[in-house]
């Protein structure tokens with residue numbers, strides 16, 4: 001097994017299971033492609049299931065069925081219909097900032113944009129997922145945020161056997177939150193199911209499309225167990241919240257920070273937004289898809305500040321990878337952040353912010369094509385990548401049109417790997433309103 005060290009892998013022990021780190025892009029691709037069905041995602045514990053129990057936690061036939069039913073919700077045609085909701089949330093945010101700038105007058109208007117971006121993505125997913133039940137959805141988002149904080153706290157105590165069963169203050173609160181989230185989501189889903197039966201419901205949001213797709217599957221299979229249950233639908237809704245709010249908010253925050261550090265790119269991106277989308281009006285899909293500089297910037301941020309820093313898989317039968325044989329039960333760690341910083345793959349300037357490396361697309365950006373995995377790869381690739389990129393482009397375009405920004409002297413650069421790669425001390429920026 002030690003042969004694999006020669007293949008740029010290192011072996012450590014994680015509890016009783018051997019753990020191997022794979023950093024070569026072609027091997028990362030091979031694992032994630034899972035062509036011969038050798039790999040499984042790591043099993044999620046009770047604690048993680050408390051956060052969400054959606055498609056990302058399932059395996060085998062159950063995963064495939066969920067994925068088939070959820071896929072239609074993320075088709076481009078459906079996402080296009082959600083763009084006005086994205087724009088409404090972004091416009092609310094910049095109007096709030098404009099108000100702050102007005103109050104600041106001649107003094108610099110300082111804002112920590114990190115919590116604002118978390119709220120923005122929470123708003124976007126609440127509206128995109130639940131349409132008219134947006135306010136109830138917003139409550140779920142707040143509860144999920146609190147749950148995540150408690151979850152990270154509980155992780156530090158996980159080594160105490162049976163810790164989760166103890167009636168501590170934190171454990172009791174986590175149970176309470178889980179029950180309240182469940183209650184609110186059950187109410188929203190039941191209301192929508194009833195409306196659909198009465199022929200009154202719309203399917204312009206994720207929940208509507210999901211329920212519609214589920215009904216179609218049940219109809220096609222004549223009820224032969226091909227659909228998903230209401231509990232499953234609730235599990236998926238919880239996953240959408242975590243998947244979006246925790247990742248796209250990080251992407252938008254690092255993008256604003258990096259555009260402060262590289263004002264020439266901020267100017268180029270703003271010039272493009274004004275030229276392609278104009279100074280006012282709601283950007284549409286056609287306009288957003290013509291934003292080349294903005295897309296290059298977002299890709300470079302995803303490369304340097306990869307929100308999901310690593311993916312894990314476990315071998316579940318003996319197999320060979322990169323000329324090394326592995327038994328069943330080995331945990332493979334795929335450190336996406338390290339792969340994205342590898343100088344052999346990205347060149348001597350791998351650690352530098354150079355969006356132009358994506359000027360001819362993802363496949364030509366690195367020596368080893370493709371070595372860019374912010375959304376994973378293969379059958380389990382992120383279901384929401386188009387959603388996230390549209391949301392980020394919309395957010396950035398609306399912000400760039402209305403503000404120029406620079407780092408505040410209070411800002412301390414400290415990328416912090418807790419869950420996602422977050423700015424540890426916040427993202428304090430100085431905003432200046434632009435008049436066109």
Ligand code: HEM
Nearest residue numbers: 056240243244247248307308374375376380382383384388
């Ligand atoms: C910048 C934003 C995002 C990033 C960087 C990101 C990243 C990822 C990655 C790396 C995976 C693969 C995990 C693995 O293979 O183990 C994944 C899976 C997933 N993502 Fe995202 N994601 C983002 C946004 C979203 C959004 C907006 C949604 C939905 C609203 C979403 C829903 C999902 C789901 C459901 C899966 C599980 C897919 C499966 O297991 O079949 N993600 N994401």
